[in-house]
Ligand SMILES: Nc1nc2c(ncn2[C@@H]2O[C@H](COP(=O)(O)OP(=O)(O)O)[C@@H](O)[C@H]2O)c(=O)[nH]1
Ligand SMILES: Nc1nc2c(ncn2[C@@H]2O[C@H](COP(=O)(O)OP(=O)(O)O)[C@@H](O)[C@H]2O)c(=O)[nH]1
Ligand SMILES: [Mn+2]
């Protein structure tokens with residue numbers, strides 16, 4: 421593989437209703453787009469004051485020294501908290517596990533606003549892919565278990581395999597492979613995240629060229645683990661710190 | 662950022678004592694190398710028959726329908742098991758959390774052999790970096806919590822920041838950033854892993870050009886979370902399935 425990876429320049433500050441696709445190239449093999457940018461054009465920037473804290477939010481906020489309105493936003497966006505203290509690890513309505521349900525306070529106008537993740541990032545990816553005619557991965561910067569630091573992960577994707585299936589292929593010595601499932605969309609999202617940066621770079625999209633081989637046949641699969649397959653999730657729900 | 666990412670061709674089947682650096686470019690900003698390749702030249706390919714199962718290995722193997730010799734290898738390479746069943750999630754001697762302590766049965770000659778991870782992948786990365794004069798990341802394909810599929814992660818690195826520190830920098834709107842730590846070596850390892858593939862591609866190294874900005878000042882940091890900061894680890898150790 422010989423790939424070229426270019427941060428997309430020339431994207432303005434985005435607001436609700438902007439046509440994101442009009443700033444993106446049409447000739448890449450995959451385009452990664454920051455969820456923050458998608459959320460902005462989809463009207464998912466919200467004033468904190470719009471969240472009326474429930475009793476549960478008040479009590480969680482107190483235990484975590486958090487803003488009760490922010491806590492309410494996290495509860496609103498999630499189906500379940502896997503960790504309630506000392507931070508919120510939430511399962512979002514679309515099945516992604518993320519601290520604070522992926523709600524951000526950076527790269528949004530005003531002190532009193534938050535950016536929610538897109539309501540259905542897979543659908544968002546599909547819409548953008550339709551507009552530009554190439555596969556799309558919607559990314560977010562996200563923490564993880566066991567390892568320090570955050571990395572870019574895929575929260576939505578379209579026209580690309582989420583997971584590359586290596587079953588049946590052979591290794592260097594002609595044996596069948598044991599490692600069978602590679603989460604290609606996360607590997608793309610991670611490097612795209614590094615190219616975007618976290619700050620005022622103003623580059624919410626990254627175009628990948630020369631990566632046809634990893635795009636695959638766009639099966640309808642996912643990187644979100646099913647609840648019943650996830651031991652770590654069971655352990656967390658069982659755990660009383 | 663405008664990066665070029667090239668899988669390195671022309672690497673032969675590697676054996677103990679081979680000079681890995683002699684096959685790698687000297688002009689990249691970062692070179693990622695598969696741990697399997699590093700392990701081979703460092704003599705970390707071992708016959709399964711060399712592992713004499715302890716009582717604990719026999720009992721764990723039985724519970725998991727695993728090979729007792731393989732189980733013994735996993736115990737040997739690790740300081741602790743975070744999950745004992747239905748698979749082994751181990752903390753390696755150098756602090757990395759991985760299924761089976763990262764021990765592989767693919768891309769190694771013979772049916773009765775396994776590839777252990779390098780004993781100290783950070784030291785390996787340093788040695789290769791010295792030889793080729795560029796930053797190095799040693800990668801492995803690894804599973805994770807909450808998300809399906811495996812991705813490439815960094816198990817060792819040299820002459821590059823493991824984590825990029827965004828503290829003090831500003832976002833698009835002049836506010837200080839909240840997201841502060843980006844695990845850049847994992848984002849590089851992930852995309853490198855996609856470029857290498859898992860099979861018989863024979864490309865155990867990937868060169869990155871145009872990524873000076875993310876290499877950083879090579880502080881002495883790590884992506885391995887400290888035990889006392891890791892709630893998920895505590896929950897797993899507490900959990901009786
Ligand atoms: N041009 C432009 N860039 C933006 C906008 N919002 C965010 N970005 C950029 O997108 C990249 C990722 O931003 P970030 O807040 O980390 O997004 P997230 O990872 O999806 O949460 C950074 O380079 C930001 O500067 C916007 O409205 N316009
Ligand atoms: N040329 C060459 N390639 C190898 C060798 N061993 C593994 N590879 C390649 O390195 C890449 C990664 O292999 P893999 O077994 O997945 O390594 P891991 O991810 O570190 O466990 C694949 O393209 C393999 O074909 C070797 O001895 N020589
Ligand atoms: Mn975010």
Ligand SMILES: [Mn+2]
Pocket residue numbers: 560561613617618
């Ligand atoms: Mn980000």
Ligand SMILES: [Mn+2]
Pocket residue numbers: 696697763764765801802
């Ligand atoms: Mn491996």
Ligand SMILES: [Mn+2]
Pocket residue numbers: 801802854858859
């Ligand atoms: Mn691999």
